[in-house]
Amino acid sequence: MKYAVVGAGAMGLRYGLLLQEVAGKEVEFVEPTKESVDKIKAQGNVVYQSRDHEDRHPVPVKVFSPEEYEGNPDVWIFFMKQMQMEETLKRMAPHFKDHQVAVGAMNGMGHIEKLQSYFKDDKIIGGTAMIATILSDYGDVDFIGKSNSGASAYSNLSGVKTAETQEVMEDFQAANLNPTYSNNFMGTLLTKVFFNAVENSIATMFQARMGNLLSYDQFVPTIAKPLVDEAYDAAAAAGITLLETREEMLIQVDYVAREVVPLHFPSMYQDFVKNRPTEVDYINGWIADLAEEHGVAAPTQRFITGLVHLAEAMREFNPPVNQLEVK
Template identity: 70%
Template sequence: MKYAVVGAGAMGLRYGLLLQEEAGLDVDFVEPTQASLDRIHEQGDQVYRSVDHEDRTLVPVKAFSPEEYDGNPDVWIFFMKQMQLADALKRLAPKFAKGQTALGAMNGMGHIEKLQKYFDDEHIIGGTAMIATILNDYGDVDFIGKTSSVYANKTEQPSEVMDKVQADFQAAGINPSYSENFMGTLLTKVAFNAVENSIATMFQARMGHLIQYKDFVSGIAAPLVAEVYAGTKAAGIELIETEQEMLEQVDYVSRVGNPLHFPSMYQDFVKGRETEVDYINGYLADLAENNGVPAPNQRLITNLVHLAEAMREFNPPVNQLIQPKKQNA
């Protein structure tokens, strides 16, 4: 199948390059951010790809603005920030065609409702990606660690397109699995991010640093996760992991899986950008409260991340993503 990846950021580049380079598929990149698109063109229509901070190599890509794109993909893969998606969809609307599928594996929640304005439920796939990736700069991506991902059709029924996506993603090394629990699949990742992303951002810490606090899981992760499971249960949604499995995942990913990784929310935070906390902790707080369950911890974390954003004016964060230059002796 042919793919168009909307958003040439960290995850968009990782998916697109894996599909192009590992699976040998036809991939276009549609980049709504002009500065990013300009950089890719300046580099000779190439992007830098590193793997675990090593082997930085230029890889040719086909990159377009939404207005100039005239391709006809079978599947659109959306990897925009939640707050940027509506504008990107509006710009791309004239390019969407009947029979095309939209796949969204973005952080947080809110994108599915936006996709439904342009695609019917039979042509929407939701996904979650446990994939650590760093965007060093526009057109410069670093693949960190191994990949793992889960996908579900909005209809929660099997489909030929899903079968093909699973095969293509497997060939690309994205390591996909299939679920027939749409909301449970998406919210399982949101629950994880509500702990790791938000806390690491506030304290400007790598995921492995958090677990060095002996009560991180029991004293911080557990109350946040408990609110998620109470809220989703009240909403009639069953996550694809149990509450205990979620806590074990937080511990494992922090301690073993990706201890040196800075989550994407931190990457936005240190670059002075708006974070997606409203679409993660804020969404979970709304979900619980709308179903009669209090979520004071999720609400507090949401406000604390916004406070940290405001405090950048007075206490600028140090961008630890930038490797220090070696000084001459």
């Protein structure tokens, strides 16, 4: 399989570099953000890769703007902010072909419906990635955690695993992305959304590392549990079954923050400290919309959405300190 990764941010670079350097696949990057393309080209068509802030080294890449790109990949992997998706797909549309597969493992919800405007359902693979990565700057990515750590999960939108999906899974396994597959499409996607509705939003508002949240010994029962309960109630009302129970989700919230990536700043925080809009409307806000659409309330999810937007507005008066900058 030949891959084109759309979006050379933290996760786009993580997937693309692992596929290229570990799995030995041909990978091209299509970057919709001009400043990012310019920076990577100015560096000599390399990106800098670190692991846990160490061993920073250059890796050659092929990077193009959507308008420059002339390739014909077998698989598109989309990694960008939900707010960028619609415009980027319009710019990429001339390059899409019927045989191509689209993988969307982005944060939040909203991108799958947009992909359906360009790809058939049996060509769309949705996914989630529990893989911590930081974009220190354009063209400068930091892999958090030991080599071959983290996990990812995927599902065909059509509900049927295809031969193409199997080949993608094999390539992802070779790239140390540790993939699993399920025919439960929405259950697969919502696993990450429900997790992020707790960890990302709360850590961002308090500008905290994920492990710091557990310094409050009542974090799981008084903060995480109401958010998880509302999310699961919304899913149940919508007829969606997740891959894990709500009790297992709470265990995961605690375990990942405590044992896996306690020093990690989530992606929402990374946007927050760089004065960019966050994706809270596509995570907590999406859950609140789902609940209300199906006749149940999610006041805590709605409240958290508002608080994150308030925190965004307060940056004008109390600028956040970017703790991503390693001294």
